[in-house]
Amino acid sequence: xxxxxxxxxxxxxxxxxxxxxxxxxxxxxxxxxxxxxxxxxxxxxxxxxxxxxxxxxxxxxxxxxxxxxxxxxxxxxxxxxxxxxxxxxxxxxxxxxxxxxxxxxxxxxxxxxxxxxxxxxxxxxxxxxxxxxxxxxxxxxxxxxxxxxxxxxxxxxxxxxxxxxxxxxxxxxxxxxxxxxxxxxxxxxxxxxxxxxxxxxxxxxxxxxxxxxxxxxxxxxxxxxxxxxxxxxxxxxxxxxxxxxxxxxxxxxxxxxxxxxxxxxxxxxxxxxxx
Amino acid sequence: xxxxxxxxxxxxxxxxxxxxxxxxxxxxxxxxxxxxxxxxxxxxxxxxxxxxxxxxxxxxxxxxxxxxxxxxxxxxxxxxxxxxxxxxxxxxxxxxxxxxxxxxxxxxxxxxxxxxxxxxxxxxxxxxxxxxxxxxxxxxxxxxxxxxxxxxxxxxxxxxxxxxxxxxxxxxxxxxxxxxxxxxxxxxxxxxxxxxxxxxxxxxxxxxxxxxxxxxxxxxxxxxxxxxxxxxxxxxxxxxxxxxxxxxxxxxxxxxxxxxxxxxxxxxxxxxxxxxxxxxxxxxxxxxxxxxxxxxxxxxxxxxxxxxxxxxxxxxxxxxxxxxxxxxxxxxxxxxxxxxxxxxxxxxx
Numbered sequence: 001x002x003x004x005x006x007x008x009x010x011x012x013x014x015x016x017x018x019x020x021x022x023x024x025x026x027x028x029x030x031x032x033x034x035x036x037x038x039x040x041x042x043x044x045x046x047x048x049x050x051x052x053x054x055x056x057x058x059x060x061x062x063x064x065x066x067x068x069x070x071x072x073x074x075x076x077x078x079x080x081x082x083x084x085x086x087x088x089x090x091x092x093x094x095x096x097x098x099x100x101x102x103x104x105x106x107x108x109x110x111x112x113x114x115x116x117x118x119x120x121x122x123x124x125x126x127x128x129x130x131x132x133x134x135x136x137x138x139x140x141x142x143x144x145x146x147x148x149x150x151x152x153x154x155x156x157x158x159x160x161x162x163x164x165x166x167x168x169x170x171x172x173x174x175x176x177x178x179x180x181x182x183x184x185x186x187x188x189x190x191x192x193x194x195x196x197x198x199x200x201x202x203x204x205x206x207x208x209x210x211x212x213x214x215x216x217x218x219x220x221x222x223x224x225x226x227x228x229x230x231x232x233x234x235x236x237x238x239x240x241x242x243x244x245x246x247x248x249x250x251x252x253x254x255x256x257x258x259x260x261x262x263x264x265x266x267x268x269x270x271x272x273x274x275x
Numbered sequence: 276x277x278x279x280x281x282x283x284x285x286x287x288x289x290x291x292x293x294x295x296x297x298x299x300x301x302x303x304x305x306x307x308x309x310x311x312x313x314x315x316x317x318x319x320x321x322x323x324x325x326x327x328x329x330x331x332x333x334x335x336x337x338x339x340x341x342x343x344x345x346x347x348x349x350x351x352x353x354x355x356x357x358x359x360x361x362x363x364x365x366x367x368x369x370x371x372x373x374x375x376x377x378x379x380x381x382x383x384x385x386x387x388x389x390x391x392x393x394x395x396x397x398x399x400x401x402x403x404x405x406x407x408x409x410x411x412x413x414x415x416x417x418x419x420x421x422x423x424x425x426x427x428x429x430x431x432x433x434x435x436x437x438x439x440x441x442x443x444x445x446x447x448x449x450x451x452x453x454x455x456x457x458x459x460x461x462x463x464x465x466x467x468x469x470x471x472x473x474x475x476x477x478x479x480x481x482x483x484x485x486x487x488x489x490x491x492x493x494x495x496x497x498x499x500x501x502x503x504x505x506x507x508x509x510x511x512x513x514x515x516x517x518x519x520x521x522x523x524x525x526x527x528x529x530x531x532x533x534x535x536x537x538x539x540x541x542x543x544x545x546x547x548x549x550x551x552x553x554x555x556x557x558x559x560x561x562x563x564x565x566x567x568x569x570x571x572x573x574x575x576x577x578x579x580x581x582x583x584x585x586x587x588x589x590x591x592x593x594x595x596x597x598x599x600x601x602x603x604x605x606x607x608x609x610x611x612x613x614x615x616x617x618x619x620x621x622x623x624x
Contacts, residue, residue, distance in 0.1 A: 030396035
């Protein structure tokens, strides 16, 4: 116990010690490892990331593909080119939810109190969660691309695919701050999920993800045009398949930056002050 | 709480080994809405000692530990741990404390080793040191065989040992144990007690909360009794008992047939203020409550004068449950009754 005996200071109250950047990285790394071990312990937690791209792609392509493809002036093949980039946008939203649910479990089990009694930055716990959820999303995107190619999706620009993945990761991480905030504020995992569902459904279907917005009523169009999921889906289309990109790209980035700028401080503050 | 006496906390004054405070609390207040969870608590814990904070459910024990471990901000008042202010220097403070309790726990999904390694890294140990420390503590807490199993598969006792190991990673100078044995069976509880005693042997200062008199008596050298957010008594355990209640003289004649005549004689003797005696048939002894040294002397004198053979004669302090009753006017807690006292022999094993 030699290290322990010398540490009782008698000096007056000084400012609290700051954590260096390396410390933050070390703490976040240790917590990422923890979250990855969870997945190893419980591989079923990856089922959603594995099955969602498969099930949704097959459903939309084979159920709606024919008729929507017709409206697009082609057939099912035409719809595949339309909906696959939209799927990336959808998954960036849906998989982000996981970050909030796992989070509230941590609070209820008391693990969070252990973390909060350790000399680590409050953000570390949140950053680690986001990093792991983004890794899950990458995995789901890889699965999606395999399924996409099998149903006949043709990638025109491989660089565009990379740019799409980066853009959807940026957007997803901004959304995760929202779900982290919900995870801290709401009492249990179920309410996070229920709340998430209520937010996700209108956002996803009131967008250009699954179908073009032209045939929607005017009032809905004014919503869908500003829905970041529309701009993310349209950016992905432009980047991967071809077509105009710039406007949608900037709008998506602006949304991501704005949501992060507002919600990250809120999430960290709520986390810090939760008792 | 009737006429509960508030004892002044002046322990350092008459303490031969002196020493600095590891924990100092002054006027700590915490409200939850209308409820005053802490209502002006003062507390001193000297370095290297074990302070037991005893009180029933809802007395404010956990709130106190949560404030001292920086999980909760006080509404008013002041507290330092190892010289660091709980409000202004939380990060430095967190580096020198360990916390085990009802709330702070390990990650059940992770194996024991991974839990300890993770905490080592969060405490800024190098990878190598974190690995070594995890191995070392698993060994010390007899968990090496279970190192790779998820903590969710551990028994209750193993879980608590892992909790304790987790709180020891950073070699804390002050350890907070919030009801460390609540919910454990007697045998497992004794295991945890042994571990705590070993830690104290290493020179760690411990602040322990408990609802169990037996636990406080077993582990703590000093005691603070709290009730409804207030400190109602404090001091060394022996002093506290002596202050609160009189002693009981236990006389066991060699021949049990002497019991009744002996009792009758003492009752008829008319020693001033002496309460009536009781016969404890089970142990074959006579219990005489005595309030002063004069009474004690008179009773012993009378017994001796009778000329019978005495097998044993001892004085006993009141149990902590009785202490609590006389301080607060009510029993310590329901859980105390729910968990009957186990035999001392088992404790000693």
